[in-house]
Structures are given as C-alpha cells and as structure tokens.
Amino acid sequence: MSIESRNVTLYCPTCGNDQFSCVDVEIDDLSDAPDDTRIQCVDCKCIFTKAELIEANQDVINANIEEVKQELLKDLEKKLKKMFK
Numbered sequence: 001m002s003i004e005s006r007n008v009t010l011y012c013p014t015c016g017n018d019q020f021s022c023v024d025v026e027i028d029d030l031s032d033a034p035d036d037t038r039i040q041c042v043d044c045k046c047i048f049t050k051a052e053l054i055e056a057n058q059d060v061i062n063a064n065i066e067e068v069k070q071e072l073l074k075d076l077e078k079k080l081k082k083m084f085k
C-alpha cells in the first residue's frame with residue numbers, strides 16, 4: 001500500500017518517484033508517523049527513514065525556491081530595462 005502525504009509530496013532522492021510503501025508498520029498518514037519510520041520507494045526499492053526523505057526533499061524544495069527567485073529576478077530586470085528605455 002502506498003502512503004498518501006496530505007500536504008507535501010515527497011520524492012525519492014534516488015529516482016524521483018513519489019510513491020512509497022511501508023517497511024515496518026502500516027502508515028495511514030506519513031505526517032503523523034515518527035521520524036525514524038522506514039519507508040521504501042516502490043520504484044527503485046531504496047529504503048529511507050521519514051527524516052532522511054524529508055531532508056532529501058528539503059534540498060529539492062530549496063532548489064525550487066532558488067530557481068523561482070532567479071526567474072523573478074530576470075523578469076524584474078527585463079521590466080526595469082523596458083522602463084528606462
């Protein structure tokens with residue numbers, strides 16, 4: 001059975017898959033599970049703890065924020081250049 005996380009989609013740091021299965025116990029909601037709960041990627045079969053998975057995804061989240069920031073800055077630069085033409 002796969003874990004549905006309600007608010008955040010966690011991705012496998014190895015293959016990018018977002019479907020995980022439980023290793024030790026059945027979990028209905030990953031956000032309620034303890035940090036050392038082990039979960040397995042259904043695709044590449046890698047096993048992570050919840051904490052590891054969140055940490056790995058933190059990088060993805062931060063990278064996304066950085067990307068968006070760069071895009072916003074570029075956009076702003078374009079607008080400013082147009083303004084002063």
Ligand SMILES: [Zn+2]
Nearest residue numbers: 012015041044
């Ligand atoms: Zn995987």
